[in-house]
Amino acid sequence: MINSKKQAVLPVLVLVYVLVCSILVFTYQDEKKSPPEIETPRSSFYQKENVQSRQEYEQEMLVNPATGKVPANIRKQELEFAREVNLQNTLNKTPRSASSGNGTKNHQLLWLPVGPENIAGRTRAIALDIRNEQIILAGGVSGGVWKSENLGQNWFKTTASDQLQSVTTITQDIRTGKEDIWYYGTGELVGNSSRAPGAPFRGDGIFKSTNGGDSWEPLPSTQSNSPGIFNSPFQYVWDITTNPNNLAEDEVLAAIYGAIVRSTDGGQTWTTVLGTDLINNPPTFDLNNIPAEFFTDIHRTESGVFYATLSSATNMAGGESRNGGIYRSEDGQNWQRILSLFRPGEESFRRIEIASSRSNPGLLYFLAESSKGYRLWKYVEGEGFTDYSANVPIETEELEAFDSQGSYNLTVAIHPTNPNVVFIGGTNLYRSTDGFATADNISWIGGYDPESENISTYPNHHPDQHAIHFIHAFPDALISTNDGGVFITSDSRAEKVTYIPLNNTFVTTQFYTASYSRYPLEEVVLGGTQDNGSILTLDKLVNQGPNGIRILGGDGGFTASTPYGYYYYLSFQNSRIFRLTLNRNAEITSFARVDPVGGGTDPSQSYLFVNPYVLDPNNANRMYLAGGDFVWYNQNLSQIPAGSQSPARVNWKRLTRTEVQAGVISAIQVSTNPKDIVYYGTGNGQLFRIDNAHSDIYSVKEITGQEFPVGGYIRCIAIDPTDANHILVAFSNYGVKSLFRSTDGGTTFTHVSGNLEEFEDGTGNGPSFRWAAIVPKTDGTKLYYAATSTGLYSTTSLEGNVVWEQESPEGIGNMVVNMIDFRQSDGKMVAATHGNGLYTAQADGVVPNENLVVEEDFEIANVYPNPFADEVTIEVNAPRTRLLIIRVYDSRGNEVKRVTSNLAFVGQNDFFWDGTNSLGQPVGNGVYLIRVTYEQKSYSRKVVLQRE
Structure with a gap:
């Protein structure tokens, strides 16, 4: 039997090793020198510098401003509401007249998934089919359940598009004849969003499959039926296992919020067997008000003995549970505490993970995170516990300190045939060859790269470890899941462990942002992701080969590009923005950090975690940036010198009249036609308009609508490319009116959320609006798009009773769509989902930008002003994108300064000289010659410097 398994799995392992990335052919620079390396921040959710800003960003964007909270159970309720909207639209699907004000049918586009199919997102759940280990089921925490039938060479999704996608654990019933029964749990209590019980990606119980994981149905007994309160512990499921020893009953045990629960009828009914009984409380109870164990875990050994852990930490600040500890049971019903962890005033225990030895089932390891650090215990049945906590890795020259990031990533495993080889995972993955009995035999084998001077990932691996699995037929083969998806190694005991990603078509990437390349000759999408940095993705169908390349690490932010190729703008968390050039392999050939010195420096009004900026569609060398309490403007980004990783000073201006007294600038957009109009909004609901934004005579006017929700979060401002007075303003909060339209530049507004609000006043279970777009067509019509927490919607009319219809119900479905973008030159569009990657479409007949x-x-x-006192502008018009050199000479012919040696793009380009020499020192008053060299020809103008 073992030999037959080896014969089946071995060819697949060999094939896995030959998976390679295709070479991309772009219009980038082709340089053969080693690409420069940018120091990137860590992307981990609970990294010290990230935790507060990401939590606050996600929380403030979604809370009902009237209550300051995300509505409890909102994910389930908004999905149910979305189903009602779609059903009503289907029932009402009759031909409509163009003047009906309700949109027209058949305007939906064909949205195709484009991955990236080789870069996955956070994966907590994984299990191998006991009958055939080539079959794997894995779950993304916001991407649903995926199945592979060839050991991860490729995958297909098995959860329906309208089902809950927040998968945290998965298990199989391994009894003979029952192997087609699978269960998965939902709800990531720590990690996906702020810890409020109504968090947007929370779970709602356990799902069951009776056909090998090909389809799923929710277990009604675990579903919450009372909207508005946190009333079900099944909303957060830590782990699930079954009891193969019970041949007469379908016995399931689950570690849920506060307790271990047991079912003997396949999940139809449940009883609490350990911890705090929360399933028998009245449905009106708010579980926030009941002290309960925050972290739980359940584990079954190879011999069928059950172990469970309950944290002493509870949901109450400073409250400790007397139930905290490690427990053992031989039947899953009667439990004995074998180690008490109730130590009030001394130590508080949070998450505690369990591993047992396959070759010696009576040997176990328990890995815990506590208020005093990390605890690691070895337990042998009949002998008791040995404390190896002192040997958990600390910072040395060879090792980085173990870090679970507040119990976010924590896992432990024992080698199947050698119980002395033990693995523990936090941010990184570590291996001990003496069971952590000493600190001398520990190797750093995954996560971040121990050999990199900067912060970069371990080769073909990823930080933030969530699960470790072994293959029975090949005990040294290890499958690791983390924030980057699924990875395999054939030799987990090698001195240098080598991994192969198993992310081909495992499309679980969580995008914050996306933009379609503005260069018409490129079919390329740029996007910022959670945990996976900034990614460049080829616009092509999944299954046509690897099409994603990670350009920058960290947590990805906003992206942009120029209409002429060459420059690409990507950013990390908290608005660290880089201008990049890339070669044909999408490797960085040059970079410059371009965010301004002084931006976002007010601690009370700092940059957002994912901070917006935008390039001028008429002049891509100009950038407008949300700088916390001010709008910042750069007149020519190309003049910023390459090579710096520090904030830039060159050509940045803080537009002082744009100051917001409270809140943070949360959205910004610049017009196409007419030019130079900028709208910006804040996280407390204020909206402003800047006219002549590019000039010193700019003016600012507050245009906050009278019906805008007080304290609402403006997530997006969409401007009609053909009419800058026509705008949409999207609020992302729950429980408020979400989308407003103005056709007069902000003088008046109309509420146009239409059927995406349950009630006219915005209350109820309508979705969170994340983005909006106006796409003008050459036939005079317009397409309107709304990206929401329940999918992407569109309409052709915002008059009368507005009816939004779902785009791509079978593809995008009810996934959270954080952003949409379109390229005006040809109508290419992209939708960025938070959990299932990118989708692209083609809108025909889009009005092009005639200003280019x-x-x-x-x-x-x-050349103006002339004379000048502080700065002179050199305006040039170029027929082609070419190198341009500007030098300044004094009256004696001496070169004073080289102003720039960079690109001039097609069309208008503005360069600036501040009256200093090459050392940055002010030069004297007088006449200076400005010489511009372009395509081997020189052009000159005189200018007078006249300081007072």
Whole structure:
């Protein structure tokens, strides 16, 4: 039997090793020198520098401003509401007249999934089919359940598009004849969003499959039926296992919020067998008000003995549970505490993970995170506990300190045939060859790269470990899941462990942002992701080969690109923005950090975790940035010198009249036609308009709508490319009116959320609006899009009773869509989901940007002001994107300064000289010659410097 398993699995392992990334062919620079390395921050959710900003960002964006809380149970309720909306739209699907004000049918686009199919998202749940280990089921915490039938070479999704996607654990019934029964649990209590019980990606019970995981149905006994309160402990499921020793009954045990629960009828009914009984409380109870064990775990050994852990930490600050401890049971019903962890005033225990030895089932390890650090115990049945906590890795020259990030990532495993080889995972993955009996035989084998001077990931691996599994037929083969998906190694005991990603078509990437490349010759999407940095993705169907490349690490933010290729703008968390050039393999060939010195420095009004900025669609060398309490403007990004990883000073201006007295600037957008109008909004519901934003005579006017929700979070401002007075303003909070339209530049607004609000006043279970777009067509019509927490919607009319219809119900479905973007030159569109990657579509007949006019000849169009005292602008028009050099000479012919040696893009380009020499020192008053060299020709103008 073992030999037959080896014969079945071995070819697959060999095939896994030959998975390689395809070479991308872009219009990038092709340089053969080693690419420069950018120091990137860590992307971990609970990394010290990230935890507060990410929690606050996600929480403030979603809370009902009237209560300050995310509505309890909102995920389930908004999904049910979305189903009602879709059902009503289907029932009402009749031909409509163009003047009906309710949109027209058949305007939906064909949205195709484009991955990236080789870069996955956070994966907590995984299990191998006991009958055939080539069959794997894995779950993304916001991406649903996926199945592979060839050991992870490729995957297909088995949860329906309208089902809950928050998968945290998965298990199989291993009894003979019952192997097609599977269960998965939902609800990530620590990690996916802020800890409020109504968090947007929370769970709602346990799902069951009776056909090998090909489809799923919720267990009604675990579903919450009372909206508005946290009343079910099944909303957070830590772990599930079955009892193969009970041949007469379908016995399931689950570690849920506060307790271990047991069912003997396949999940139809449950009883609490350990911990705090929360399932028998009246449905009106708010579980926030009942002290309960915050972390639980359940584990079954190879011999069928059960072990469970309950944290002493509870949901109450400072409250400790007397139940905290480690427990043992031989029948899953009667439990004995074998180690008490109730130590009030001394130590508080949080999450405690369990592992047992396959070759010696009476040997176990328990890994815990506590108020005093980390605890690691070895337990042998009949002998008791040995404390190896002192040997958990600490910072040395060879090792980085073990870090579970507040119990977010924590896992432990024992080698199947050698119980002395033990693995523990936090941010990194570690291996001990003496069971952590000493600190001398520990190796760092995954997560971050121990050999990198900067922060980078271990080769073909990823930080933040969540699960470890072994293959029975090949005991040294180890499957690791983490925030980057699923990875395999054939030799977990090698001195240098080598991994192969198993993420081909495992599309669980969590995107915050996405933008379609503005260069018309590129079919490329840029996107910022949670945990996976900033990714470049080829726009092509999944299953056509690897199409994603991680360009920057950290948590990815906003992205942008120029209409001429060459420059790409990507960012990390908290608005660290880089201008990049890339070669044909999408490797960085040059970079410059471009965010401004002084931006976001007010601690009470700092940058957002995912902070917005935008390039001017008429002049991609100009950037407008949400700087916390001010809008910042850069007049020419290309003049910023390459190579710096520090904030930039060159050409940045803080637009002082844009100051917001309270809140943080949360959205910003610049117009196409007419030019130079900027709208910006705040996280407390204020909206402003800047006219002549590019000039010193800019003006600012507050245009906050009278019906805007007080304290609402403006997530997006969409501007009609053909009419800057036509805008949409999207609020992302729950429980408020979500989408407003103005056709007069903000003088008046109309509420246009339509059928996506349950009630006209915005209350109820309508979705959170994340983004909006206006797409003008050459036939005079317009397409309107709303990206929401229950999918992507569209309409062709915002008049009368607005009816939004779901785009791609079978593809995007009810996934959270954080952003949409379209390329005006040809109508290419992208939708960024938080859990299932990117989808692209083609909108035909889109009105192009007529402002991007190609000049016939090069010219210095203007040099002003002349005379000047502080700064002179050199305006040039270029017929082609080419290298341009600007030098300044004094009256004796001496070169004073090289102002720039960089690109001039097609069309208008503005460069600036501040009256200093090459050392940055002010030069004297007088006449200076400005010489511009372009395509081996020189052009000159005189300018007078006249300081008072």
